[in-house]
Amino acid sequence: MSFLGGKRLRRVRQAEWSRAMVRETELLPRDLIWPLFVIEGQNEKTAVRTMPGVERLSIDLLVEAARAARDAGIPALALFPNTPDHLRSIDAEEAYNPNNLMCRALDAIKSAVPEIGLIADVALDEYSANGQDGLVRDGEILNDETVTAMIKSALVQARAGADIIAPSDMMDGRVAAIRAALDAEGFERVQIMSYAAKYASCFYGPFREAVGSGSRLTGDKRTYQMDFANSDEALREIEQDLIEGADSIMIKPGLPYLDIIRRAKDAFNVPIYAYQVSGEYAMIEMAGAAGAINRDAAVLESLWAFKRAGANGILTYFALEMARKLGR
Numbered sequence: 001m002s003f004l005g006g007k008r009l010r011r012v013r014q015a016e017w018s019r020a021m022v023r024e025t026e027l028l029p030r031d032l033i034w035p036l037f038v039i040e041g042q043n044e045k046t047a048v049r050t051m052p053g054v055e056r057l058s059i060d061l062l063v064e065a066a067r068a069a070r071d072a073g074i075p076a077l078a079l080f081p082n083t084p085d086h087l088r089s090i091d092a093e094e095a096y097n098p099n100n101l102m103c104r105a106l107d108a109i110k111s112a113v114p115e116i117g118l119i120a121d122v123a124l125d126e127y128s129a130n131g132q133d134g135l136v137r138d139g140e141i142l143n144d145e146t147v148t149a150m151i152k153s154a155l156v157q158a159r160a161g162a163d164i165i166a167p168s169d170m171m172d173g174r175v176a177a178i179r180a181a182l183d184a185e186g187f188e189r190v191q192i193m194s195y196a197a198k199y200a201s202c203f204y205g206p207f208r209e210a211v212g213s214g215s216r217l218t219g220d221k222r223t224y225q226m227d228f229a230n231s232d233e234a235l236r237e238i239e240q241d242l243i244e245g246a247d248s249i250m251i252k253p254g255l256p257y258l259d260i261i262r263r264a265k266d267a268f269n270v271p272i273y274a275y276q277v278s279g280e281y282a283m284i285e286m287a288g289a290a291g292a293i294n295r296d297a298a299v300l301e302s303l304w305a306f307k308r309a310g311a312n313g314i315l316t317y318f319a320l321e322m323a324r325k326l327g328r
Protein backbone atom coordinates (compact mmCIF):
# COMPACT_ATOMS: atom_id res chain seq x y z
CA MET A 1 0.00 0.00 0.00
CA SER A 2 1.54 3.27 -1.05
CA PHE A 3 1.19 6.43 0.95
CA LEU A 4 -0.68 7.84 -2.08
CA GLY A 5 -3.53 5.41 -1.60
CA GLY A 6 -3.03 4.22 -5.17
CA LYS A 7 -3.72 7.60 -6.74
CA ARG A 8 -0.91 8.33 -9.17
CA LEU A 9 -1.64 11.04 -11.75
CA ARG A 10 1.65 10.32 -13.51
CA ARG A 11 0.41 6.84 -14.48
CA VAL A 12 -1.22 8.00 -17.72
CA ARG A 13 1.84 10.03 -18.76
CA GLN A 14 4.28 7.13 -19.02
CA ALA A 15 4.16 6.57 -22.79
CA GLU A 16 3.32 8.64 -25.87
CA TRP A 17 0.37 6.37 -26.78
CA SER A 18 -1.13 6.97 -23.36
CA ARG A 19 -0.48 10.72 -23.42
CA ALA A 20 -2.23 10.77 -26.81
CA MET A 21 -5.24 8.95 -25.34
CA VAL A 22 -5.77 11.50 -22.59
CA ARG A 23 -4.93 14.61 -24.66
CA GLU A 24 -7.85 17.03 -24.27
CA THR A 25 -7.38 19.41 -27.21
CA GLU A 26 -6.16 19.38 -30.81
CA LEU A 27 -4.22 21.87 -32.89
CA LEU A 28 -5.01 21.57 -36.59
CA PRO A 29 -4.28 23.53 -39.77
CA ARG A 30 -7.89 24.69 -39.84
CA ASP A 31 -7.37 26.42 -36.48
CA LEU A 32 -4.90 28.86 -38.06
CA ILE A 33 -5.70 32.15 -39.76
CA TRP A 34 -2.82 33.88 -41.52
CA PRO A 35 -2.46 37.68 -41.29
CA LEU A 36 -0.71 39.16 -44.35
CA PHE A 37 0.60 42.65 -45.18
CA VAL A 38 0.01 44.06 -48.65
CA ILE A 39 2.12 46.61 -50.56
CA GLU A 40 1.96 48.21 -53.98
CA GLY A 41 4.14 46.96 -56.81
CA GLN A 42 4.92 43.86 -58.82
CA ASN A 43 7.03 41.01 -57.49
CA GLU A 44 7.79 43.21 -54.51
CA LYS A 45 8.50 42.07 -50.97
CA THR A 46 9.89 44.08 -48.10
CA ALA A 47 11.09 42.89 -44.73
CA VAL A 48 9.52 44.08 -41.49
CA ARG A 49 12.51 44.87 -39.28
CA THR A 50 10.80 44.07 -36.00
CA MET A 51 9.18 40.86 -37.31
CA PRO A 52 12.02 38.62 -38.52
CA GLY A 53 10.69 36.25 -41.17
CA VAL A 54 7.62 38.34 -42.04
CA GLU A 55 7.47 40.21 -45.36
CA ARG A 56 4.99 42.62 -46.85
CA LEU A 57 3.92 41.34 -50.27
CA SER A 58 2.73 42.92 -53.50
CA ILE A 59 -0.59 41.58 -54.78
CA ASP A 60 0.90 39.08 -57.24
CA LEU A 61 3.01 37.51 -54.48
CA LEU A 62 0.06 37.68 -52.12
CA VAL A 63 -1.90 35.48 -54.51
CA GLU A 64 0.95 32.96 -54.42
CA ALA A 65 0.85 33.06 -50.62
CA ALA A 66 -2.91 32.47 -50.71
CA ARG A 67 -2.41 29.36 -52.86
CA ALA A 68 0.19 28.05 -50.44
CA ALA A 69 -2.13 28.72 -47.52
CA ARG A 70 -5.03 26.94 -49.17
CA ASP A 71 -2.82 23.94 -49.98
CA ALA A 72 -1.69 23.79 -46.35
CA GLY A 73 -5.29 23.68 -45.09
CA ILE A 74 -5.51 27.25 -43.75
CA PRO A 75 -9.18 28.28 -43.93
CA ALA A 76 -8.80 32.06 -44.12
CA LEU A 77 -6.43 34.98 -44.53
CA ALA A 78 -6.57 38.34 -42.74
CA LEU A 79 -5.33 41.19 -44.93
CA PHE A 80 -3.74 44.47 -43.85
CA PRO A 81 -2.64 47.14 -46.33
CA ASN A 82 0.46 49.29 -46.08
CA THR A 83 -1.08 52.33 -47.76
CA PRO A 84 1.39 54.53 -49.69
CA ASP A 85 2.21 57.69 -47.71
CA HIS A 86 0.73 60.13 -50.24
CA LEU A 87 -2.68 58.46 -49.91
CA ARG A 88 -2.88 58.83 -46.13
CA SER A 89 -4.90 61.79 -44.96
CA ILE A 90 -6.58 63.37 -41.97
CA ASP A 91 -9.97 62.10 -43.16
CA ALA A 92 -8.63 58.67 -44.20
CA GLU A 93 -10.77 58.78 -47.38
CA GLU A 94 -8.55 56.13 -48.97
CA ALA A 95 -10.29 53.64 -46.65
CA TYR A 96 -13.35 53.77 -48.90
CA ASN A 97 -11.70 54.18 -52.27
CA PRO A 98 -13.12 51.16 -54.14
CA ASN A 99 -9.80 50.83 -55.93
CA ASN A 100 -7.56 51.00 -52.87
CA LEU A 101 -4.77 48.50 -52.24
CA MET A 102 -6.93 46.41 -49.91
CA CYS A 103 -9.79 46.09 -52.40
CA ARG A 104 -7.47 45.17 -55.26
CA ALA A 105 -5.84 42.54 -53.04
CA LEU A 106 -9.23 41.10 -52.03
CA ASP A 107 -10.37 40.99 -55.64
CA ALA A 108 -7.17 39.35 -56.90
CA ILE A 109 -7.22 36.58 -54.31
CA LYS A 110 -10.97 36.03 -54.62
CA SER A 111 -10.64 35.39 -58.37
CA ALA A 112 -7.44 33.30 -58.19
CA VAL A 113 -8.04 31.31 -54.98
CA PRO A 114 -11.81 31.31 -54.36
CA GLU A 115 -11.57 28.42 -51.88
CA ILE A 116 -9.94 30.49 -49.15
CA GLY A 117 -11.85 32.83 -46.84
CA LEU A 118 -10.90 36.51 -46.85
CA ILE A 119 -11.02 38.59 -43.69
CA ALA A 120 -10.85 42.34 -44.23
CA ASP A 121 -9.70 44.56 -41.39
CA VAL A 122 -11.80 47.69 -41.06
CA ALA A 123 -10.14 50.54 -39.17
CA LEU A 124 -8.87 53.92 -40.24
CA ASP A 125 -5.31 53.68 -38.91
CA GLU A 126 -4.10 52.04 -42.10
CA TYR A 127 -5.25 55.10 -44.08
CA SER A 128 -5.06 58.03 -41.68
CA ALA A 129 -2.33 60.65 -41.40
CA ASN A 130 -2.00 60.19 -37.65
CA GLY A 131 -2.20 56.41 -37.19
CA GLN A 132 -5.34 56.60 -35.05
CA ASP A 133 -8.20 54.18 -35.72
CA GLY A 134 -10.74 56.97 -35.47
CA LEU A 135 -11.21 60.42 -36.94
CA VAL A 136 -9.76 63.10 -34.67
CA ARG A 137 -11.08 66.57 -33.92
CA ASP A 138 -9.45 68.84 -31.33
CA GLY A 139 -7.53 65.87 -29.98
CA GLU A 140 -10.67 63.81 -29.51
CA ILE A 141 -11.46 60.53 -31.29
CA LEU A 142 -14.90 60.97 -32.85
CA ASN A 143 -17.06 57.88 -32.48
CA ASP A 144 -20.03 58.29 -34.80
CA GLU A 145 -18.16 60.06 -37.61
CA THR A 146 -15.64 57.21 -37.52
CA VAL A 147 -18.42 54.62 -37.74
CA THR A 148 -19.82 56.40 -40.80
CA ALA A 149 -16.43 56.16 -42.52
CA MET A 150 -16.10 52.50 -41.47
CA ILE A 151 -19.44 51.64 -43.04
CA LYS A 152 -18.18 53.00 -46.35
CA SER A 153 -14.92 51.09 -45.94
CA ALA A 154 -16.71 47.81 -45.15
CA LEU A 155 -18.93 48.22 -48.22
CA VAL A 156 -16.06 48.67 -50.69
CA GLN A 157 -14.39 45.63 -49.13
CA ALA A 158 -17.53 43.51 -49.41
CA ARG A 159 -17.91 44.55 -53.06
CA ALA A 160 -14.27 43.58 -53.66
CA GLY A 161 -14.86 40.07 -52.31
CA ALA A 162 -14.36 40.13 -48.54
CA ASP A 163 -16.09 37.18 -46.87
CA ILE A 164 -15.66 38.46 -43.34
CA ILE A 165 -15.56 42.09 -42.24
CA ALA A 166 -13.41 42.49 -39.14
CA PRO A 167 -13.74 45.88 -37.44
CA SER A 168 -10.61 46.34 -35.31
CA ASP A 169 -11.24 49.87 -34.07
CA MET A 170 -13.30 49.52 -30.85
CA MET A 171 -15.72 52.36 -31.70
CA ASP A 172 -19.17 51.97 -30.13
CA GLY A 173 -22.02 50.77 -32.33
CA ARG A 174 -19.97 49.84 -35.36
CA VAL A 175 -21.10 46.22 -35.58
CA ALA A 176 -24.78 47.15 -35.80
CA ALA A 177 -24.04 49.93 -38.27
CA ILE A 178 -21.91 47.73 -40.54
CA ARG A 179 -24.44 44.86 -40.34
CA ALA A 180 -27.30 47.14 -41.39
CA ALA A 181 -25.29 48.62 -44.25
CA LEU A 182 -24.18 45.20 -45.53
CA ASP A 183 -27.74 43.88 -45.43
CA ALA A 184 -29.09 46.95 -47.20
CA GLU A 185 -26.65 46.34 -50.07
CA GLY A 186 -27.48 42.63 -50.39
CA PHE A 187 -24.42 41.39 -48.52
CA GLU A 188 -26.38 39.48 -45.89
CA ARG A 189 -24.01 36.53 -46.37
CA VAL A 190 -20.91 38.52 -45.47
CA GLN A 191 -19.90 37.74 -41.88
CA ILE A 192 -18.72 40.09 -39.17
CA MET A 193 -15.83 39.03 -36.94
CA SER A 194 -15.59 41.74 -34.40
CA TYR A 195 -12.44 42.59 -32.52
CA ALA A 196 -14.70 42.65 -29.49
CA ALA A 197 -12.21 42.77 -26.66
CA LYS A 198 -9.18 44.59 -27.93
CA TYR A 199 -6.81 46.00 -25.34
CA ALA A 200 -4.63 49.10 -25.59
CA SER A 201 -1.41 47.12 -25.81
CA CYS A 202 2.30 47.61 -26.31
CA PHE A 203 2.37 44.30 -28.15
CA TYR A 204 1.09 45.89 -31.39
CA GLY A 205 4.37 47.75 -31.97
CA PRO A 206 5.78 45.61 -34.81
CA PHE A 207 2.41 45.56 -36.63
CA ARG A 208 2.45 49.33 -36.72
CA GLU A 209 5.83 49.19 -38.40
CA ALA A 210 4.46 46.64 -40.87
CA VAL A 211 1.50 48.79 -41.95
CA GLY A 212 3.45 52.05 -41.65
CA SER A 213 1.26 53.68 -39.01
CA GLY A 214 3.61 53.55 -36.02
CA SER A 215 5.93 56.43 -36.87
CA ARG A 216 3.00 58.80 -37.41
CA LEU A 217 1.02 57.81 -34.30
CA THR A 218 0.60 60.59 -31.80
CA GLY A 219 -0.63 59.72 -28.33
CA ASP A 220 -2.14 56.33 -27.52
CA LYS A 221 -5.39 54.47 -28.17
CA ARG A 222 -6.65 54.27 -24.61
CA THR A 223 -9.90 56.19 -25.19
CA TYR A 224 -11.16 53.32 -27.34
CA GLN A 225 -9.05 50.19 -26.81
CA MET A 226 -9.50 48.56 -23.41
CA ASP A 227 -7.62 49.03 -20.15
CA PHE A 228 -5.50 45.94 -19.49
CA ALA A 229 -6.60 46.00 -15.85
CA ASN A 230 -10.15 44.91 -16.79
CA SER A 231 -11.92 41.70 -17.65
CA ASP A 232 -15.60 42.15 -16.63
CA GLU A 233 -15.63 44.98 -19.15
CA ALA A 234 -14.42 42.58 -21.88
CA LEU A 235 -17.53 40.48 -21.35
CA ARG A 236 -19.71 43.56 -21.72
CA GLU A 237 -17.92 44.49 -24.96
CA ILE A 238 -18.38 40.95 -26.31
CA GLU A 239 -22.03 40.80 -25.29
CA GLN A 240 -22.71 44.14 -26.93
CA ASP A 241 -21.09 43.08 -30.23
CA LEU A 242 -23.09 39.85 -30.23
CA ILE A 243 -26.32 41.76 -29.64
CA GLU A 244 -25.36 44.01 -32.55
CA GLY A 245 -24.97 40.99 -34.82
CA ALA A 246 -21.35 39.82 -34.73
CA ASP A 247 -21.01 36.26 -36.06
CA SER A 248 -17.77 35.66 -34.22
CA ILE A 249 -15.59 37.59 -31.85
CA MET A 250 -11.90 38.17 -31.37
CA ILE A 251 -9.79 38.72 -28.31
CA LYS A 252 -6.51 40.54 -28.67
CA PRO A 253 -3.61 40.38 -27.81
CA GLY A 254 -3.24 36.65 -27.32
CA LEU A 255 -1.10 34.92 -24.75
CA PRO A 256 -1.27 37.63 -22.05
CA TYR A 257 -5.09 37.50 -22.33
CA LEU A 258 -5.88 33.78 -22.14
CA ASP A 259 -8.02 34.48 -19.08
CA ILE A 260 -10.32 36.61 -21.23
CA ILE A 261 -10.63 33.84 -23.82
CA ARG A 262 -11.60 31.37 -21.13
CA ARG A 263 -14.13 33.70 -19.53
CA ALA A 264 -15.65 34.47 -22.94
CA LYS A 265 -15.83 30.78 -23.85
CA ASP A 266 -17.59 29.95 -20.60
CA ALA A 267 -20.02 32.86 -20.94
CA PHE A 268 -20.96 32.72 -24.66
CA ASN A 269 -21.53 29.86 -27.09
CA VAL A 270 -20.00 31.60 -30.08
CA PRO A 271 -16.87 31.15 -32.17
CA ILE A 272 -13.98 32.90 -30.46
CA TYR A 273 -10.74 33.81 -32.17
CA ALA A 274 -7.49 34.81 -30.55
CA TYR A 275 -4.91 37.06 -32.18
CA GLN A 276 -1.31 36.15 -31.40
CA VAL A 277 -0.15 39.66 -32.20
CA SER A 278 3.02 41.01 -33.75
CA GLY A 279 4.84 41.66 -30.48
CA GLU A 280 4.20 38.11 -29.34
CA TYR A 281 5.58 36.86 -32.65
CA ALA A 282 8.64 39.08 -32.26
CA MET A 283 9.29 37.89 -28.71
CA ILE A 284 9.30 34.24 -29.74
CA GLU A 285 11.45 34.82 -32.83
CA MET A 286 13.94 37.04 -31.05
CA ALA A 287 14.23 34.96 -27.89
CA GLY A 288 14.68 31.92 -30.13
CA ALA A 289 17.37 33.62 -32.20
CA ALA A 290 19.17 34.65 -29.01
CA GLY A 291 19.23 31.05 -27.82
CA ALA A 292 17.08 31.81 -24.79
CA ILE A 293 14.26 29.44 -25.76
CA ASN A 294 13.69 26.67 -28.29
CA ARG A 295 11.86 28.63 -30.97
CA ASP A 296 9.97 25.76 -32.61
CA ALA A 297 8.82 24.38 -29.28
CA ALA A 298 7.69 27.84 -28.18
CA VAL A 299 5.61 28.30 -31.33
CA LEU A 300 3.81 24.99 -30.83
CA GLU A 301 3.25 25.48 -27.11
CA SER A 302 1.98 29.03 -27.50
CA LEU A 303 -0.52 28.07 -30.22
CA TRP A 304 -1.76 25.07 -28.30
CA ALA A 305 -2.33 27.25 -25.24
CA PHE A 306 -4.98 29.18 -27.19
CA LYS A 307 -6.89 25.99 -27.95
CA ARG A 308 -6.69 24.92 -24.32
CA ALA A 309 -8.02 28.31 -23.24
CA GLY A 310 -11.06 27.80 -25.47
CA ALA A 311 -10.27 29.60 -28.72
CA ASN A 312 -11.82 28.17 -31.90
CA GLY A 313 -8.98 29.54 -33.96
CA ILE A 314 -5.89 31.71 -33.86
CA LEU A 315 -4.68 34.53 -36.05
CA THR A 316 -0.94 33.98 -36.14
CA TYR A 317 2.04 34.97 -38.26
CA PHE A 318 3.27 31.38 -37.81
CA ALA A 319 0.19 30.05 -39.65
CA LEU A 320 1.73 28.78 -42.90
CA GLU A 321 4.73 27.13 -41.31
CA MET A 322 2.62 25.50 -38.62
CA ALA A 323 -0.22 24.40 -40.91
CA ARG A 324 2.37 22.62 -43.06
CA LYS A 325 3.94 20.96 -40.02
CA LEU A 326 0.63 19.96 -38.43
CA GLY A 327 -0.74 18.65 -41.71
CA ARG A 328 2.03 16.07 -42.03
Ligand code: PBG
Nearest residue numbers: 123133168203204207277278279
Ligand atom coordinates in the same frame (compact mmCIF):
# COMPACT_ATOMS: atom_id res chain seq x y z
C1 PBG B 1 -5.44 48.24 -36.46
C2 PBG B 1 -4.92 46.94 -35.98
C3 PBG B 1 -3.84 46.73 -35.11
C4 PBG B 1 -3.61 45.36 -35.08
C5 PBG B 1 -4.57 44.76 -35.91
N1 PBG B 1 -5.38 45.75 -36.45
C6 PBG B 1 -2.97 47.70 -34.39
C7 PBG B 1 -3.53 48.69 -33.47
O1 PBG B 1 -4.68 48.62 -33.05
O2 PBG B 1 -2.80 49.63 -33.17
C8 PBG B 1 -2.51 44.68 -34.33
C9 PBG B 1 -2.08 43.32 -34.83
C10 PBG B 1 -0.72 42.89 -34.39
O3 PBG B 1 -0.07 43.53 -33.55
O4 PBG B 1 -0.27 41.85 -34.89
N2 PBG B 1 -6.63 48.67 -36.01
